[in-house]
Amino acid sequence: MKLNRQHELFRESVRMVLDRECVELVDDWERDGVMPVHQLCKTLAAEGLLGLTMPVEDGGLGLDLGYxxxxxQELGRVPAGAPAMALSVQTDIVAPLLARAGTPEVRRDVLRPAIRGELVAALAATEPAGGSDLGALTTTAVRTERGFTVNGTKAFITNGSVADFAVVLCRTGEAAGxxxxxxxxxxxxLAGVRQVRHTGKLGHRSCDHGTLTFTDVEVPxxxxxxxVGEGYELQTRTFTRERCFLAVVALGQAERVLRATVHHARRRRVLGRALTDHQAIGFRLAELDAELDLVRSYAGEAYQLLADGAQCLREASIAKLRATRLLREVADVGLQVRGAAGYLGVDDVERTYRDARAGSFAGGADEALLHLIAGHLTGTEQE
Incomplete structure (x- = not known):
């Protein structure tokens, strides 16, 4: 990704904000299992962070995708995955979708308040029976004189039980497939909407996830x-930016954990030598560092393609696949190097180990991404 001095100055600014508003508080959020996402959005909106690339006429800053x-990257520095998971939906999944395809009413009633931090967003595509097969969705939207009547259930939705609105993928019955x-x-x-929070999760414990049930919900x-009929295309475009974003977040998290692991290994001594001086450890950390550089370069190129307006779902999917797998690998090695201390959770590596597991299915399951990549390879591409 091509970055300039203005991007780097922005990095310094956003790092200070995230240190103050997330890094210093996230341990408490994770302990309590609750992140004050509404207050956090309001605070970050006051810093201009919820509409970086959104149109100026909608209250955004109109900046390029480098921001x-x-x-x-900076969300990846936060020592828990919850803030990045919740905020990515707000800033780089739902908001761009509303800006691209929203009517004047949607922009007025939903997009602009979301950029101001007044409304929390959710994207509701996944259902209890699965999420990767969009063609198998069962939630319906039947056309009426005033709009649509929505019925169905969405599950495992980020911000699901706290969102003020959700972008819901529905089947209309007006065409085949x-x-x-x-x-x-x-x-x-709206009447007929029910939100229920998921609890007892392995990771991302302070990030809200929930079920949304729609019973005869009347939508304008x-x-x-x-x-109608453009839902698949719009969702696919959303996947492209989401996967680029998630890849870069995962790489930021991997770098944070790897650096902390190297620091620990240099100080920890076994058989009279630092752990880094033992080839089994030193070479493994070197391999991870090399892989991190390679995947970071690829993810940056995918982001640049996105910024240039190119069709890059394949590249975004590869970046997300490799970055999230690398994060799981780095977290696993980090835990191993720390031994029992890592297992006891004396620092945030144990938390990252738990959080990282979601990367294999959130934003596209590994198997679905491989299916898409294989389709491009064989000429039978399909999401």
Whole structure:
């Protein structure tokens, strides 16, 4: 990714904000299992961080994607995955979708308040029976005189039980296959919407995840994004930016853990020598460092393709696949190097080890990404 001095100055600024608003507080959030996402969004919005690349006319800053790239890197420095998971939905998944396909009413009622930190967003595509197969969705949106009636259930949704609105992928029944999919903005205060929080998660314990159930929910026609039948295409475009963003966040997390592990290994002595002086440890850390450089370079190129307006779902999927796998590997080695102390959770590596497991399915399961990559290879590409 091509960055200039302005991007680096922004990095210094956003790092100070995240240190103050997240790094110093995240241990308490994780202990309590709750992150004050509404207050956090308001605070970050006051710093201009919720609309970095959004149109100026909608309250954003209208900046280039280099700022999104730096934002993702810095979120990766936070010693817990929860803030990045919750905020990525707000800034780099839902907001760009609303800016691209939202009606004037959606921009006025939803996008602009979200950029101001007044509304928390969710993207509701995954259902209890699965999320990777978009063509198998069962949530319906039946056209009425005033708009659509929505029925169905979405599960494992980031910000699901606290969101003020959700962008919901629905089946309309107006065409065959994926041609009848539509995206609707559904305020969660509408009659018939029920939100339930998931608890007892392995990782991302302070990030809200929940189930959204829709029972005869009446949604205005103006809250349709694009046209009926464009849901699949819009969702695929969303996947592209989401996967680029998640890849860069994962690499930021991997770098943080690797640096901390090297620091620990240099100070810890076994058989009279630092752990880094034992080839079994030193070479393993060197391999991870080399892999981190390679994957970071590839993810940066994928982000640059995105910034240039190129079709890069394949590249985004590769970046996300390799970055999240590398994070799991780095966290595993970090825990091993610390031994029993790591298992007891004396620092944030144990937390990262738990959080990193979600990378194999959040934002696209590894198997779904490999299926897409294989499709490009064989000429049968399909999400």
């Amino acid at each position: 999104s790239y730096v934002w993702a 994926i041609g009848d999919l539509a995206l609707l903005v559904v305020p969660t205060n 026609a103006a809250y349709l994004l694009g046209e």
